[in-house]
Every structure is written in C-alpha cells, then in structure tokens.
Amino acid sequence: MKDGTIISQYPFPSPNPRISLSIVTYMCQGLKIKGMLAEPKEEGTYDGFLYLRGGIKNVGTVRPGRLIQFASQGFIVMAPFYRGNQGGEGNEDFGGDDRYDAFAAYDLLVNYPRVHQDRIHVFGFSRGGVMALFTAIEKSSARSLVLWGGVTDMILTYEERTDLRRMMKRVIGGTPSKYPDRYEWRSPLTQAYKLSIPTLLIHGKEDANVSIEHAYQLEKMLSEHGKPVESWYFDGFPHAFPPKQNRETVKNLTEWMKTK
Secondary structure (H helix, E strand, C coil): CCCCCEEEEEEEEECCCCCCEEEEEEEECCCCEEEEEEEEEECEEEEEEEEECCCCCEEEEHHHHHHHHHHHHCCCCCCCEECCCCCCCCCCCCCCCCHHHHHHHHHHHHHCEEEEEEEEEEEEECCCCHHHHHHHHHCCCCCCCEEECCCCCCHHHHCCCHHHHHHHHHCCCCCCCCCHHHHCCCHHHHHHHHHHCCCEEEEEEECCCCCCCHHHHHHHHHHHHHCCCCEECCCCCCCCCHHHHHHHHHHHHHHHHHHC
C-alpha cells in the first residue's frame, strides 16, 4: 500500500463548532501511523498545512487546540503523531526514520479531498523543524516552509540541551563524538541548500529550548545560496510565545503562506 494512504479515519471531539477533527491512520514504510486532521466545516477547497510537532513521545504531543488555530485561518491541517505514538506502529527516533512519517503525511494531504493539491505548506515547531526541513527538501512541490523555534542542527541541540543528552544517546545510539554520522544524518542544515521554496524563520531571541543560533545558521546558509528566506526574530521572547503574540504570529504567518 502506498505511503500516505489513509486506512481509517474517525471523528475526534472538537471544541470549535466551525472546525472538525479526526484521528487518521495512514501507511508509511509498511507501518500504520496515527495522526490528527483539522478541517473547516464550511464547504470549499483549502490549502494544505502539514504541522510537524516538536518533542518526543508524550513531550510536545499534538494538541487539538493548536491545530484548530491554524485550521481557523483557512487550512486543512494534518499533524502526524510520528511512529510508535498514540497506538501507531514502530518507534519514534528523533529525526531518523520517523522523517518518513512526515513525508507520507504530506502525500496524504496531496490526495486528500478538498485540498488544493499544488498548495501545501510545511510547518515545523521546535524539533519539528528538523522534520519540516527534511520534508521541504524531499517534497519540492511544497509552496512554503515555516520554522517556528525550529531545530536545524542536531549536534548543536546535543551541545545546548544537557537535559536531553541521556534521551538522545538512548534514541540515537551514542554521542556526537562517537557517532557523528548519526547526528549529521539528523541535521538537515547541511542539506538546506537544496531548498527551492520560500522559507520563513520565526524565533524568540531568548529561546532557551532551541537557541536562535539554529535560525541564524539556516538563514545564513540560505542567503549564501540565493534562496528566498525571511526572518521574524522577537526580542525577549522564549520558546513559547505569550498568548497575545502567539495569536498574532499565527495570523501573520498564515497570511504570509497564502501569498506564496
């Protein structure tokens, strides 16, 4: 069965009367992967929005309210849980083979009813930045890429986040000094020159979870290769933006997407 094929879909309670939610099971590399879809109830066709979450396992899990925020701006939103989560098969491996779950979710949107097949946008938050960058490189038909507090370099993450080192060594199999190839394979920064679509970087300058250096490095590389890149950097903002600024940024970034 082709990657991205939906094999089941059932409703999930939505707190917004204008947005429907559903849990989907789709195929990826022979595995059954779970994810959530959010779509406006109003008839019509919409741009697709691939939402790639951060964290791992139950940390940073997909939140319905977040998907509703984006769907309310006029998108059909697909958010994979990644393999091994919420009843899905396989094991999440932090930017390793689980990147294919994102690729397959993109294909799901391409073939989903009511989605403009040639207007699919890729969004990554935090660790989802790695997934989003890999997806945008792999899927050159995407219309735009947005990274919000996004990881671009897994070795830099290991160096910065001492609290994550134990998990990273367990999932990836060791340290960057012992297995540099495994960390480089999970660092899309080295391949970012292959990007061909407009890219928007959103980052708080006081982000202690994912330093703004991740965005600076990516912006520098894209600029050096003449790629279209725009940055919105926010003084004093941490990883999670204050509610008012979060809502404003969601509105602004979705308006930016619609121009691409």
